[in-house]
Amino acid sequence: MLKISDLHANASGKEILKGISLTVNAGEVHAIMGPNGSGKSTLAQVIAGHPGYEVTGGTIEYDGKDLLDMEAEERAQAGVFLAFQYPVEIPGVTNAYFLRAAFNELRKARGEEEVDPMEFLDIMEEKLKLVEMDATMMQRSVNAGFSGGEKKRNEILQMAVLAPKLAVLDETDSGLDIDALRIVAGGVNALKRPDNATIVVTHYQRLLDYIVPDSVHVLAGGRIIKSGGKELALELEAKGYDWLLEPAGV
């Protein structure tokens, strides 16, 4: 589904991703771990199409298409979703309106009819339950004044509604208490299907107790320095990153 080959990317003229290769197949969950500042969010943003990063080399193939050739909104319409590490506030625009606008854009792209606000309410009801969010949150401005946990849950709500093929969760677990973590992980698991895939960017092993990955990759200094199965996460938990960094020359 996703094939990243030797990807290089700059921000403000500085090289941050220094040759990343990663293949994700339908039905798989991949975890990307690594120290702060190693380029995890950069990778996530480049996949989603943030214009602030310049891709200087390599390719990303998604569903047989050249992802790097697509605008961010086209990627979303093709089923790519990024749960932001720092969700953005849009004052004055209700969560309900925003999410319905997004939902309808995706439907239009698939040649389906747009849904009206009443139909959308029905769709929302079930999804809100999934992330244990109160319906009143839908009438508040997008992320404005939300607590850290509410913002993260809101990202998962959006994911649940937009039903992506490829979801990238960027530290969705950071700053969550154990209950919120369980809710978020439960949401992700409930949405798992054989034809979609998830990339979970995380700092901590604890999320992986709830979302069991097929592969774990360690990203450091802009490169994937080690890949393994789910047991790699436990090893990292026990030993930290240092034992990997030095041999990799990071």
Place this chain on the structure above:
Amino acid sequence: MSSSIESLVNKEYAYGFVTDVESDTIPRGLTEETIRLISAKKNEPEWLLDWRLKAYRRWLTMTEPHWPNVTYAPIDYQAQTYYSAPRSVKPLQSLDEVDPELLKTYAKLGISLTEQKRLTGVAVDAIFDSVSVGTTMKTELAAVGVVFCSFGEAVHSHPELIKKYLGSVVPYSDNFFAALNSAVFSDGSFVYIPKGVKCPLELSTYFRINAADTGQFERTLIVADEGASVSYLEGCTAPKRATNQLHAAVVEIIALDDASVKYSTVQNWYAGDKDGVGGIYNFVTKRGKAQTNAKISWTQVETGSAITWKYPSVILQGDNSVGEFYSVAVVNNRQQADTGTKMIHIGRNTRSTIISKGISAGQGQNSYRGQVKVLPKAEGARNYTQCDSMLIGNACGAHTFPYIEVANNTATLEHEASTSKIGEDQIFYCKSRGLNAEHAISLIVAGFCKEVFKELPMEFALEAQQLLGISLEGSVG
């Protein structure tokens, strides 16, 4: 990102066409003779000519104000034309007699003066250059005693009301442009809502400047008698021309005890081209006086004009009276706006609310200028001011000039201000959810203007939406 912002804010001005009608236009220049000529063309009574002449003589002693935060080449008042009217317009004509060319003009502007307008529950007075082309729904309004006609007509049909209220809120000596208007005003609308009547229709005036090098000096007078209420809408457009045209209007609102007047404007005069050539100079004095328990609410969406100088204000004369000002002002390219309000608290427990949203793009300069004045007797007066600026791009400017004068220590004033930039991150967030950049900007701007748009009557909210390229549905309400 910037290219999509530009394409959004640089939408072609859709109302820039010229109507080919034969006009009766007086020679350029301004003397006592000009004023006598205008007055004679309108067949005015002696007292009104006298009032105009007094205003003119006063104007001669005044100087153009230069305190607004705008710059422009000096205006040659002798190079202007002060009266132009389509020849086909006859005094007191019925709508059936209106020149088809003019009907077509208004149809192109989205204003139907013919029967179908009934469906939308709005009565329209259409002002073309210096005269009223016609007013719709007159019989329906007359049935409840509401008077809605051109100012020129009201001078003849309701002289006692005009005599009593003309200049009672904005005296001819008020300021340079008000004096000029009082001397040369051509037409405008007159509204009278009798005691206890809730006006059954929205009243709307559509101002169109057509003739070249001609100023438009309209005068609007709205009187809501005790316990009456009305919602009034105003729209404005002009052709694209390379020269600047002067628009100096005066609007006076009188809200007697327990009356309520809501005045909404969507101002979309031609703004000039991207290099600042041409466009309307919009120098407008708007003020209302609210008596006991009365309420006056101004809502404006200002997107046009090369220069805007405008401070819709409320004199809170009576106890418990309420004044409101909701404003969205957009400047782009070389546009300059210096706009805001004055809330003068005289009565006890008077309350005012000011919500100002300034959006600056291109090299536009946007200034909010607002005064809140609490006089000694205004026990318990309250004001809330919120003044937000949004910048799109790096070459534009936003400025705030609040003036606060409080002479009663029981008054409560709150002031909040913010400046934000449309962030690349906000746009990217929307894009990552499948919205294109244009949709994203519309959404972000609509969110920013939400508190003002929700004050607009429905039809105007839609027009404002089109103007800003904004999708309002659901995000406002």
